[in-house]
Amino acid sequence: MQEGDVLRCQSSSDLINSAFVAKYFRLGDDLEHILALLSKGEVMTRAIQKFYGMRLVDQYEWECLASFVLATNANIPRIKKMVAAVSEKYGDLLEFDGEKFHAFPGPMALASASLAELHDCGLGYRAPFLRRVAASVTEGKVDFAEVASLPYLDARKELLKELFGEKILLGVGPKVADCVLLYSCGKDEAFPIDVWIAKALAKSFPKLLGPRLRSRLSSGGTKLSLGDYARISSSARAHFGRYAGFAQLYLYMAAREGE
């Protein structure tokens, strides 16, 4: 819990110490400085005022990757449900303060799960994707340390790389990749574009889209082609700069406000 500038945490594990908490919540970020850089224009200024203090978190790569594979074409309640179901079925049982919890399962547990059982967690067509991703991670085909060490564009390429002509991470497209890069690989310029962000940009930053896309989005269309995504991504990063991910976070919250 937070008491003024102090964050108090309790844990049943020695591993969750203050260093961990500081890393997870990225307490080293100079939020004031970052948000000052992004406070340009009416829309950003208002979003930052409204949600001031909101931070990026630094998640475990595997959990982040798996969660966003599940998140495709689903809404938040559904995503929570899927994550909870998978955790209950495959995750370690934890106990804290007399309450029981299930940890999110490691990649190995999911790589060896049966498709039918995964499907029963309500994953639908995501079940085979999740299992393949888990297998790839278990087999060490995804080098997160390497990804984290590279600049954004190279990191994204590395994360999405194809090996032996085979796509390693089936179920991971540009949006999921950007989420992983931003929330667990420290790529602050990553700018994940979902339907909310696309709509918000069309409304408040029309210049970043170009006329064709702008009119399509404002007349209700939400589907983005790969080319659309690439163009928006690059213009958004050019506009918001090296902390584009923070801009995305605040814009997203503002876009969903009152919905």
Add this chain to the structure above:
DNA sequence: AAACAGGCTGACA
């Protein structure tokens, strides 16, 4: 009841 949800893949032009 039809559409849509915090996309992606595979097929085809």
Add this chain to the structure above:
DNA sequence: TGTCAGCCTGTT
């Protein structure tokens, strides 16, 4: 290279 339908399931 770009476009397009289809996909699991839950909710409105």
